[in-house]
Amino acid sequence: MRRLVRCFSVLLTGALVLCGCKGGSQSETGNTFKIGVITSLTGPAAAFGQAHKNGYTVALNDLNAKGGVMGKKIELVYYDDQSRPDQAVQGVSKLVDQDHVPIILGAYSSENTRAIVPAVTQKQVPLLMPTATADNVVETGSPWAFRICAGSGAYATTTIEFLKAMNAPKSVAIVYENTNFGQANGQAMDKAAKANGFDVVDTEVYQASSPDYKSLLQRVKAKNPAVIYFASYLLDASTLMRQAAQVNLNPEFYTSAGTGFAAAEFPTKDKGAGPYAEYTFSVSQWLPTAQWKGSKEFDEAFLKLTGAHPAYHAMEAYASLLTAVAAINKANSAQPAAIRDALKAIDLPDTPFGPVKFDDRGQNHHPVLITQILEGQYKVVYPADAAETKPVIPTPPWNKRQGL
């Protein structure tokens, strides 16, 4: 026992010394302007955290090449929340108390973002949310939270508008994971569908990262819906679509609340569902083919940095940093309150992500697109003025498909 205690005390002392060193070196960098970033660099959401980081990196290089902000080079201080909400909350304390950042960008998931809204409100530091789609992140009444992306409500209503435009039969099944993201999107669809005369024939909630969803999909199949709406992250999106083929589930429309179904990896064979992703519809916030000024340049810079084309998650991170820096320039101050006020008043008519302007709730009214995967590529099919091609409907049944 005594040995154990001694062991512990040695470890503890070591840890304290290490912490001390770290704290000291970080507070000494006076000639950079620090901006805090919380995202999921490890854990199940790491693919999206990496997309965030790449988007931020492209923005950082652009901005620093143009001279940074307030005469200083911009430095991003990352905090990895390990895809866990409790860690994200710790990130706020660490970034504000130790690194003294005047603004935070993050987190990745709705779950983690919702968790940090009270923390930034208490610390009185503005938070710019790039990717959280659950609408409750802007419904807390906090004057410190701003969201650049469209939310779950807009996802659901756009999907329903699309289905109506396609004359889809009005029966829908909703399948979502039991997290903040899943619940928000599932419930938003339930509301939007019912408001538009759709019959919600089945609602399935599932536990993320399970190896087997066949029973769940059988339940859906028994209700025979014409439309399925998924709210899933990437790993489950792939499992769900493969197993949908196994149970021979054939709705006319596979629709989804983006995320897993909109990830760049999803239609690929190595990291996603490959041919099983074909014909699925998804909402999208942005594509490399978007007409906004700078979209193409971002796509090229991202391709050069990573060797792959970006999905909208990376663009949202990029646009967030752009917006944050514009607000800091406008405030011409490193005070959190001044930056917050600048964000409230900001009006950027043409960023590569479209216009950015926040309403009273801190929400940017960003348009939502509908895409379909055709021959392994995301193609915009709705709204009509942005459509690249006509959608393939109804979805061909599994036994009529080639190359599976």
Next chain:
Amino acid sequence: MDLYAALQAVINGVLTGALYALVGMGLALIFGVMRIVNFAHGAFMMLGMYATYVLFTHTNISPYLLFMVAGILLFALGYLIYFGLLRPIHGQSDFMQILLTLGIGLICTDGVLLIFGADYHQINIPLLGKNIHLGEHIVVNAPWVVSFVIAVAVALGLYLFVMRTMIGRAARAIAQNRYAAPLMGINVFRVQAISFAVGIAAAGIAGGLLLPVFYIYPQVGDQFTLKAFVMVVLGGMESIVGAALAGLVLGVVESLTSLYWGNEWALAVDFVIFLLVLSLKPSGIFGRQKA
């Protein structure tokens, strides 16, 4: 919901359950029989998955052969870990073992994180697209069937190892009386080391077999550690057959719960059964009541 759907769910449950069973049997040997509280069990399963993944991407040999290599590697690792780390704390409180194995698990997970990154990986084999139709209504995915057959064979081997071999008998003798066993000429450390390594190899093999139908990331094993403990307790602690049956039961119960109540209840039902068994029949569903 018709009868076919239920039958399909039972079949799917058995296919998943066989892999659970292998994980559970490994832990039954380590925790149930050897009384080593192994909180790194899921991490070893994860290592089995990564080993199979790395071998597959470099050699392109079928993962249904490579799982054996993964098993051998995990056996060697288990043997080394026993002699290097577990033996020095032999005879000390269970608490030390818990700390040690938790630590080993964390090191495995973070080590893999350092080497492979947090990103997930999956493999693509042509078999994945093959479905076997049994009659008009029942469909099973071929890789699950192959995994099932191999898992049953390995489980049988594990059973024979524990019940029929000298080392297996010795392991059970140690479990019965760890003070008398050495007096009967049993080399306790060697037997424990081999049993520990075999238990870990079983987890690694289960990982290798799960790889083709799942995906891997460093924390993938965590969900299986708890499940494995549930199986061992349900199976009656010392019985590896009990753990195997418990694995099948969990697979089927999860699948049926998912079909009739919804997927979100599947895990909850696992633990409700666990709590009920602990409070009503602490010796486990398949365990014998001790005198």
